[in-house]
Amino acid sequence: MNWMIYGANGYTGKLVAQQAKQRGLTPILAGRNGEAIHKLAGELELPSCVVNLNDTQALQQALTDIDLVVHCAGPFEVTAKPMIEACLASKTHYVDITGELSVFEYAHAQHERAAAAGIVLCPGVGFDVIPTDCVAAKLKQKLPDATHLALGFDSASRMSRGTAKTSVRRLGEGGAVRANGTITTVPLAYRTREIDFGNGNKFAMTIPWGDVSTAFYTTGIPNIEVYIPASPKLVSKLKKLNWLRWLLRIEGVKKFLEKKVDRQPAGPSDKQLEQATTYVWGEARNAAGITETLRVQVLNGYKLTSMGAIDVAMHIVSQQPAGGYYTPALLCGEQLVEKYYV
Known part of the structure; x- marks a missing residue:
């Protein structure tokens, strides 16, 4: 699988990237800050990619061979729509770590488009929610x-x-x-x-x-x-x-x-x-x-997010659910939370 963590240089994105490395996974670390992305990728010995969400053509091209994106770059009210649209165009599964109401509603409104594209849209794959x-x-x-x-x-x-x-x-x-x-x-x-x-x-x-x-x-x-x-x-x-x-x-x-x-x-x-x-x-x-x-x-919550984002991503890859909008519980079952009990 080719997959990407976008916004990997942010606080939570870095936790997700570190969690992936600990599990022996090799995501592409991506974002718009080339210096920070390449530095983190070098530290974790992972591939990297620099692309700006505002460059629609470059973003779609960057996702051409990507099966799934874990989107970690906020504020999501600004960043989620361009990434979701690029994922719909490139037929790339989308998950993110948002808690923002407008993002959940936007993603839900794209259910039929996601189903037609055969991709999963599942925002909120961390402590939110x-x-x-x-x-x-x-x-x-x-x-x-x-x-x-x-x-x-x-x-x-x-x-x-x-x-x-x-x-x-x-x-x-x-x-x-x-x-x-x-x-x-x-x-x-x-x-x-x-x-x-x-x-x-x-x-x-x-x-x-x-x-x-x-x-x-x-x-x-x-x-x-x-x-x-x-x-x-x-x-x-x-x-x-x-x-x-x-x-x-x-x-x-x-x-x-x-x-x-x-x-x-x-x-x-x-x-x-x-x-x-x-x-x-x-x-x-x-x-x-x-x-x-x-x-x-x-x-x-942040440790749970680093684990949950990877768990949901791997669930999508292994189970290949039908395309469309999902909540975490609808996608993975209500027992998902039990992985994170103290």
């Missing part, structure tokens, strides 16, 4: 007539710069939930509740996590919310920030916030990668008020 997607699938099995689904996670790990940039770019769009089958824009910190994610009760708020999109396609449950722990002080600040969301949608403001993120560490430390595990929680409820709850503890 393998654990929560699999928990959602397991809850659907336990409560087939569920009408409401709440998911959430608690992690002590630092965000990577890429994840932080995505978060600040999304602030101006507000929150998001799925209501009666439709993704609905809501205020930041829209709802709060007490949740035991697996390590004691914590105050939590809704966030516009990828499962607002993906869990619907996995389970068919029409009402979905996703939560993370948050202090009452942070919730209060976000509620006030709702009045300034228009300002946060200005590209210049986004760039300013991204520059502040650039001053942060690249991502979790080696110690956090090994020790900062993640608690994942889910709750399904039906019209009669019956509920089912599930809690699991998994690896650090």
Whole structure:
């Protein structure tokens, strides 16, 4: 198989590349930063390729003999579409590590084109959204007539710069939930509740996590919310920030916030990668008020992503599923998360 990790020089892309090397795999490391890509490829003794996503012709040519791309270059709201379009043109399987709602929805909208091309489109093959997607699938099995689904996670790990940039770019769009089958824009910190994610009760708020999109396609449950722990002080600040969301949608403001993120560490430390595990929680409820709850503890999100991206890629290669859009649980089964239990 010829396959590529695009954006291999980023924080998470490098983890994916290192994971591939540890498994004795030989992906092509690619990206637009020639110096960084060639340096990493030299260190890992892997082939490399320099290509810019904005150069449509060069990108399609680079993918001509590539069977699968693991796309790791964010922000995915900018980078996913050109890579997906190039994969459709070159008939190359596509997976990525996004958590961005717009990317999941765009990929889902290309289902018929992907089916016709015979390729898999499966965004979110990392911590966004393998654990929560699999928990959602397991809850659907336990409560087939569920009408409401709440998911959430608690992690002590630092965000990577890429994840932080995505978060600040999304602030101006507000929150998001799925209501009666439709993704609905809501205020930041829209709802709060007490949740035991697996390590004691914590105050939590809704966030516009990828499962607002993906869990619907996995389970068919029409009402979905996703939560993370948050202090009452942070919730209060976000509620006030709702009045300034228009300002946060200005590209210049986004760039300013991204520059502040650039001053942060690249991502979790080696110690956090090994020790900062993640608690994942889910709750399904039906019209009669019956509920089912599930809690699991998994690896650090970035370590899980480095493993999950490779696992899903190898699943596609070995199983050769029919072309089309998939969520991780639909593609690999709800048991996929069990590989990453702590």
